[in-house]
Amino acid sequence: MSDLEIRPAAPEDIPAIVAMLADDPLGAQRESPDDLAPYLAAFDRLAEDPHQHLVVAVRDDQVVGTLQLTVIPGLSRRGATRSIIEGVRIHADERGSGLGTRLIEWAVEESGRLGCQLVQLTSDATRIDAHRFYERLGFEASHLGFKKAL
Amino acid sequence: MSDLEIRPAAPEDIPAIVAMLADDPLGAQRESPDDLAPYLAAFDRLAEDPHQHLVVAVRDDQVVGTLQLTVIPGLSRRGATRSIIEGVRIHADERGSGLGTRLIEWAVEESGRLGCQLVQLTSDATRIDAHRFYERLGFEASHLGFKKAL
Numbered sequence: 177m178s179d180l181e182i183r184p185a186a187p188e189d190i191p192a193i194v195a196m197l198a199d200d201p202l203g204a205q206r207e208s209p210d211d212l213a214p215y216l217a218a219f220d221r222l223a224e225d226p227h228q229h230l231v232v233a234v235r236d237d238q239v240v241g242t243l244q245l246t247v248i249p250g251l252s253r254r255g256a257t258r259s260i261i262e263g264v265r266i267h268a269d270e271r272g273s274g275l276g277t278r279l280i281e282w283a284v285e286e287s288g289r290l291g292c293q294l295v296q297l298t299s300d301a302t303r304i305d306a307h308r309f310y311e312r313l314g315f316e317a318s319h320l321g322f323k324k325a326l
Numbered sequence: 327m328s329d330l331e332i333r334p335a336a337p338e339d340i341p342a343i344v345a346m347l348a349d350d351p352l353g354a355q356r357e358s359p360d361d362l363a364p365y366l367a368a369f370d371r372l373a374e375d376p377h378q379h380l381v382v383a384v385r386d387d388q389v390v391g392t393l394q395l396t397v398i399p400g401l402s403r404r405g406a407t408r409s410i411i412e413g414v415r416i417h418a419d420e421r422g423s424g425l426g427t428r429l430i431e432w433a434v435e436e437s438g439r440l441g442c443q444l445v446q447l448t449s450d451a452t453r454i455d456a457h458r459f460y461e462r463l464g465f466e467a468s469h470l471g472f473k474k475a476l
Contacts, residue, residue: 189389215405251372295476
């Protein structure tokens, strides 16, 4: 396989990112790849916030992966800054290629460069394979993740 | 009991907040209430970020509770903005008083005012009482929360 580049997402990447968000058992129910307007508006909100880092992984000019890294200052743990990884998606053609590992390792390293002492993420309780994947990468499933829709 | 006020935290509140962070089975191992310098530096980082809302609950001029609300834009769920609740602490004298419910209800309402479609938080797997508390308030324990220290 040819080289992989991980770079900040651009507006032109939105269709490919949304296609990946929708190509997923959970995402299929809650995304709208035929209507990109809400995603473009959200991209503007992300671009305005210097603590948001939405990136894509690109191989052969194709977007094959994405994740969002958010840097969150805080008081607890002696004023530790933490990062949160959200929206990890790997293109179906790339699953099993090691790209997920590359992306998460990038996010962990970038978190250190950005001054974080802790990296955290939540994974849907039904995504058993993802849980094993994160544990292999040194994450500990120490918490329960609660959500409430508004 | 007299009235409760929930307001943005000020630098003068830091000693009381850190005392609450440390007065906890988990916090006792990782906080340093005798050295406030890292907390004051973290407070400056919070104050500079318009997406951070660190609040205190005050009764009779005493800080009796705190939490941090972070607003995070994103692409998934049709460009949904979410909030994350971190650092929830209730003064020992106020536990069982309903203050925790008041604080979380405030955070949920404020998240709606700030344009969020989803509120999320993680709770240490050992905090069984907290899990029941969040479920009573309408949160669903749908995820596992992974952390990795850097």
